[in-house]
Amino acid sequence: MIVSEHIEGYIDSLIPDLPDDLRDLEEWALEHGVPIIRKSMQQYLKLLLTERKPKKILEIGTAIGFSTLFLERFSEADTEITTIEKVEMRLKEARKNLHGHDRIRLIEGDALSVLDNMALNHTERYDFIFLDAAKGQYPEFLKPISKLLEKGGMLVTDNVLLEGTIAESKFSIERRDRTIHKRMREYLYELTHSGEYETAVMPVGDGVAVSVKL
Numbered sequence: 780m781i782v783s784e785h786i787e788g789y790i791d792s793l794i795p796d797l798p799d800d801l802r803d804l805e806e807w808a809l810e811h812g813v814p815i816i817r818k819s820m821q822q823y824l825k826l827l828l829t830e831r832k833p834k835k836i837l838e839i840g841t842a843i844g845f846s847t848l849f850l851e852r853f854s855e856a857d858t859e860i861t862t863i864e865k866v867e868m869r870l871k872e873a874r875k876n877l878h879g880h881d882r883i884r885l886i887e888g889d890a891l892s893v894l895d896n897m898a899l900n901h902t903e904r905y906d907f908i909f910l911d912a913a914k915g916q917y918p919e920f921l922k923p924i925s926k927l928l929e930k931g932g933m934l935v936t937d938n939v940l941l942e943g944t945i946a947e948s949k950f951s952i953e954r955r956d957r958t959i960h961k962r963m964r965e966y967l968y969e970l971t972h973s974g975e976y977e978t979a980v981m982p983v984g985d986g987v988a989v990s991v992k993l
């Protein structure tokens with residue numbers, strides 16, 4: 780959590796209740812220790828979807844499909860959503876939860892090779908990409924993402940502030956977390972300095988980077 784519990788609690792209290800099915804899934808995820816997008820991030824995503832009205836969404840990191848169903852619920856009736864997940868334990872739930880949702884395509888596999896193949900084949904283009912997967916892989920994801928995102932399209936990256944530790948010196952980071960710390964800094968530097976994107980990094984949820992491809 781980036782902002783204090785007190786402030787986050789107040790902000791969350793202003794957010795409208797989720798529809799019953801999403802609320803039940805959110806509760807299930809929290810009970811079973813599945814990390815899903817926080818309330819403040821949900822509301823921010825909803826705002827971005829309302830404003831951008833994307834037609835083709837790509838999500839990297841499905842988990843059990845909570846955010847996927849959220850993207851479906853708050854996008855236009857003809858918006859198509861592709862989502863990628865690789866862990867069988869998560870896929871087992873995602874398959875159940877996404878079954879019968881015709882606008883959602885679940886791709887099972889490692890996002891890095893799925894994205895590389897998509898980028899290589901030039902078959903897919905997206906106007907909205909939501910990146911919420913293994914944080915240490917973000918710099919590697921960026922290359923294919925840049926090819927798959929349309930000019931003017933939006934890339935939303937969750938969890939970029941690493942619970943605030945991103946701002947600490949690497950020497951104060953536990954040795955086991957140093958690689959993720961280094962990679963996330965590289966990723967944010969690239970997003971903000973490559974000239975390819977206009978990016979704002981904000982303390983929403985666990986930190987979000989919102990980028991528009993120039």
Ligand SMILES: C[S@@+](CC[C@H](N)C(=O)[O-])C[C@H]1O[C@@H](n2cnc3c(N)ncnc32)[C@H](O)[C@@H]1O
Nearest residue numbers: 815816840842845846864865866889890912913
């Ligand atoms: C934070 S969870 C996603 C939560 C989900 N977006 C939500 O809010 O409901 C991250 C997910 O990304 C998946 N993941 C991590 N690295 C991946 C990769 N390289 N390819 C596919 N899935 C990956 C993990 O298995 C995990 O389920």
